[in-house]
Amino acid sequence: MIFCKIGVLAQEVGTLNGKVTNLETKETIPFLNILLFNSTDSLAGKSYQSDVNGAFLIKNLALGTYTIRFSFVGYQTKTIKNILLSADRPDVDLGVVALNSDLTMLNEVVVEYIRPTVEVQDDKIVYNVDQSIFSEGSVATDILKNVPLVTVDIDGKATIAGKRNTRIFIDGKPSDYSASSIGELLSVLPSDALESIEVITDPSAKFDADGDGIINIVMKKGKKVGLSGNATSQVGTLGNHNSGVFLSKKDKKYAFTGNIGYNHSNTLNSGNSYRSNFFTDTTYNNQTNNNERMNDGLTARFGGNLDIDSAQSIKFSARGGFSDGQTVSLSDNFYLNNESAPRYNRQQKNKSGNSYLNYNLDFDYYLKLKNKSSYNLGLVYARNSSESDRDFSRYFYNPDGSLRSDPSLQLNDNQALGDNFDINLDYNTSFNFLRTKLEAGVKSAFNSSDEDQRAQTFDYNTGLYEVNPSLTNSFNFSQNVYSAYVSARFKINKWSLRAGNRAEITDVSFKQESGSSFSIKPYTNFFPSLSVNRSINNKYSLGLSYNKRISRPRQNALNPIIDDSDPQNLRFGNPDLSASITDQYELRFSVFNNNWSVSPRLSYAASSKIIERIKTVMADGNSVTTYQNLANSSSFSFNVFANYKASKNQNFNGSFTVSKIEYNSAVNAAYNRNGYNIKTNVGGNYSFGKKTFAELNIYYLKSTAAQGVSSGTVQTQFGVKRNMLKNKIAVRVTAVDPFTERSLTTITEGPNFYQESLNMRKTRNFLLSLSYRFTNIESKAKKD
Template sequence: MKNVRFLNIITLITLCHTVFAFPNNYTFPVNITKTPVTDGGKLIGKVVESPANTVVSFATVALLASRDSTLANGVVADENGVFTITNVSPGNYILRVTNMGYQTRVVANVKVAAEGNLVDLGNIVLVAEAQKLSEVLVKGERSMIVDDIDKKMVTIGKDLLANSNNVSDLLEKIPAVSLDENGNPQVRGKGNVVVLIDGKPSNLYGSDLPTILQSFPANLIERIDVMTTPSAKYEGEGASGVIDIITKKSKIRGTNGGMRLSLGNKNNHNASGNLNYRAGKFGLNASLSGNTRAMTWKRTLSRDNFISENTSHLEQSGKGGNNGNNTFGRVGMNYDINEKNSLELGMNYSRDNSRNNSNLLNETSLVPGVVSESFRRINRGKGNGNNVNFNFDYRKKFADKDHQFNFTSSYSLGGSDGESYYMQESAIDSLMRSQQNLRHSNRKSLFLNTDYTWPITPKSTLEVGLRSRMSSNDNTNSFYNMNRETGSYEFDQNISNVFAYSDATYTGLMTFSQKTDLWGMRAGLRVTDYNQNIDQISIGREFGVHFLTLVPSLALTRKLGESSQMKLNYSRRVQRPEADWLNPYTDVSDPRNVKSGNPNLRPEFTHKAEMGYSNYESSGGFGPSLFMDYSNNAITQIRTIDESGISLTRYDNVGRELAYGLETDFSQKIGEVLKINGSGRFFRSEVVSTLAQINNRTWSYSGNLNAFITLPADFRVSAYVNYEGPRAIAQGTREGVFIANMGIRKDFLEKKATISFNVQDIFLSRAYKSQLNTATYSQNSYWQQTNRLVNLTFQYRFGKISAGGNDA
């Protein structure tokens, strides 16, 4: 029945286009006139390709004033290459014609006389990039922030790539984005972020987000879009925001590619290569990467338990490490059926192997300074997983280039296996034990996405879309205790769990955009029907959840100048409980701090508002904004203590969370030597719950800074610092975290090759501290990464590296 509804909606969209669409021979004029005039001359011409004078569709034609090269007027050529520029004041001009895949053509000394009103420029001939030399040098790169109506787009340039091996490295350098101790992205210091890859959910590439981000090569990324108040066009989930990672899709004719090798200390190595080929209507791209990684850590936990008559004290201290290797491969094909229709096919494959170990000493005292019981818990674990993802995309353009129909789909399947061995050593016989934990999972998911964009008028656009996502996951989590008499492991049903879950999400969305010379508006509504079923097979318990959510959004912009604008954004977000949060299985890997799910969780709804100003030019700019996030049923982890001093942590809807403050990002090029960019914010965070007896409020500040210094002989030095200030969390406070990285690079072989030396976490300051205080306990915890990462990287590029660009 749902498939029938889906087809009916598609039919309706097609019918709307048939009834309301403009004739095929009608083209909307594109007017980017800087200063409108009421009367003047007219320029006409046609853009063609050398040597056969074939039509070049939709080239950008800019008319520049001869005296200072400022933009005077401009249009986009139609599908036949014809352009007309009207209302041109008398004077001398320069005509600049650009189009992806072609060399920029500049026509000087274009004169418009006072007495003449028509200038025929004839054919403007462009030369395809494929006709240039077989080796093309990089002219430059951009690390430029573009402020759109509902997002900020950060172009990934050469500076960021030089000291970034993977997407995780890139995200740490993006304004407002940081990573927590597990490698999960945060926006404005908070988790619950939706991460997309080319507009599709990142979980199509695997179940573990940090592993996905670490395996995705940085040199495949074109830009990263950050949405702190996303419009209804994007995923409704993610209380903190949405990050969309846009990969490169080369349209350049010929062959280009590159390779990268990074050697690091403590077995942190990375190698990758990519190749792109395009001839005529056909394009092919492929990439392969592999890495080995190793990280060591130490942790402490100190807790006073007040719940029983006699206060007990728990002290934990230990260290451990995680290491592994990952392989990632990608192949894609695109084919332009004609000027209006194109297809893309792709496949991604990843495989990850991990090893982890920990050694944790647990000491409990009933009398200060006197240890009543002590045991050491040693863990050795390993795991592996794989994932394959298939993509099919179809795009149809109509007479107006902004009039489009897109269909995208992804299907992925994968699985993982793991095993952990716990050895508990103690002088107390009852505390000695040996346990085995075996894990296995299989997953699959299907994502379908349909978008229709209809420019109703040259200044107003309607977008409608349908989304459906279906996934399933079967999990087995088996615990075994060793029988000390027989020496064999015996299955423990009380702490084992076999469960399966499936979910299905059906979404309809609509956005309407209206633009004038000064004002812009985008209003949207997203309706999502979410269904989830969890089956605890091991105990014969099955339950499901169903949520119907509405996510409205509104964005307003007002241009103040050629590059400056004000904007006001509002969005309602929803954080639906994840399967692991709902599943009431109890994790006893740390027997003094156990974890469990909560099947009674409800969705968290967050209201997000932002008012900002932005002014970005080629030399730099800044974008300050006031922001506010409010939720009255926030999902967060709550820790409770029983009389034996064992804590239970699970997610719960605690009450009200509020954050508000001032944030700005900035970039500036200072002369020809120094370029800086970064972001900073000063904010208030509050977590309040009468039921849970929580009332935490604090002022704080955070920020990051990237600096790039150009030295003689093609050397460039880069430095990166990030500080995430303290903030209120449920039941306590999390302290600030400081990170500093530094690198130096040199281009050679006519800028086709780069060698760089980088140091991450220079001061070994990646430490996470928190204090929790309730009526029943007081706890301080500390976690720190203990190995500094140092690597030497060589990168080589060949072929058609760039279709142009400006040095930045």
């Protein structure tokens, strides 16, 4: 239950503060004249003054975009434009504003208020997408790799470093109902339509309790009066290309935005694995794989907000996406005896075609009362469907190369359909006493999915494909969550306190065509949260927080339908899984000045009955992989983010995260282990004048799992952009992994096996992108 950003502007207030000094002497300027303009009325400004120490604090400002002007006799007038006070950042510190006292230069200086690429706030980290030159022509998956604390694995799955179950939200609402669908969505979602990406490590009580962290993707809302937009196109040497268009139309009472994006990707993978099976006689399995996937995706979104009157407003959006892909894979599987001599070889060719369709409808109604209270009614409906046709051909050979048996031919038809409906009602009010803000609300979420697999194997006796009952199944899943929350925020001088609690009732049932049906008795959980923050001299901030979270097993983890695309390594879900509970603690500290900032944080999480994928080797040497409530787990993480503005044209940033993970199982001591997850990211940008810019990012990733460890992998990205024709046209050249291809070595261990796998992806890519921006300001707006 959360407030979306559009519509809240009429319901909350913010502040502006800073200090004015002499540029040359660094002395403060007392009683300086300050004029503040709101973007909705650029003619009527309000006057303020700095105090005896040159400091100013402007309170009770309606959220929106402002222009502020500083003037004083003998000083050059200075104007700062486009200062955004939002629901996520209602208090903006302009820092030190320096005025030039040169009496020979009395012309006004106008500067744009430029948000930094990364902002560290009390309960989250905000990555402002439009401040990176990599944003134009990319997709969401590419941008997420640049975000501090976010780890994107070789398959494109995004998680918060050190956390096991990360939720993906769009505009503050869950969008990851299906684990497969969110990957498809992020791979085609154009970055030109993104405003920012928020990494929320300390979710408040109004957020759903499922998941131990949230990545919230904020879409552009359109802030310029009139019609504006941009169009981009990008092509790469790997054969990938994409195009996108974003448009926005804004007036005083309404704003509309729309975007459409197309993406074509070509992915090449190769790998090998070597496994030792420890039985009476040790046997070995050596496997090599090569696969190529080509995918075409299209996504579109239209949304807007309308102020009905001074008390009422509505917000809506509709988005949808479609993708179609083809995959071809080849594998060789060598079965060896204890002397490493070949017993037989299985060669397999898989062909699969899959399509995915989704759409989402979102509506919010806001009502503001005269007593500083407001209501929000929200509705969300989402539907996703997918279909996959698979063709498996398997050939078995003796050591001398002769056919061992007739080839095994199999056809699989997989279909999935999911429906999700959420309704929420939220109330918030504020009091002057301790600057209190009180929030409360209720929500009902209804989620269901239907997954079917029809498998047929070729019968050489009849010459026909016959249904294979051991692989044919259907799985119908339903989960309803009913919740209520209350949360309060207080501010006492430089202290701020947030306390809340959330109650959730979970009702789960599922059934399968072949097998048992389950109806889990509804269960109730409470999720308290507490956060304390302290600001010191506008240079330091200190925060401490606690919250309780839950990880419910998703349908993909519960689904018992067998995936035998690799018969040497079968995969299926486990319907006996139960939810995992996590207690999270975090200590934050930030220190900053005009040119640099450092923000370290320590976090600790303790989880019970964690859900992990576990591989087991059977007596025949083949393996099965399924999910288990493995053990209790704890993680201790240290993260630091730093930013340094070396000069007007140079800016550097870096982040480092290390997490120590421990597993403790009372049932199976083989799972008592520990290890480290590491992510580091170093980046920088440089501007050559006002038209040419360069940026680089280098990443390093290493992770630990319950059964093994993944070696470190390095990723690099370099880009140069040139603006032309009054910044209307931009050309960018990007090099991705120009020095090496991306590879990942994984070691997996069990009681009776040891496996080492190498996965290599062709990632060296050189991209050229072209973008065009335009703004058509209406005549009345121009006059203002």
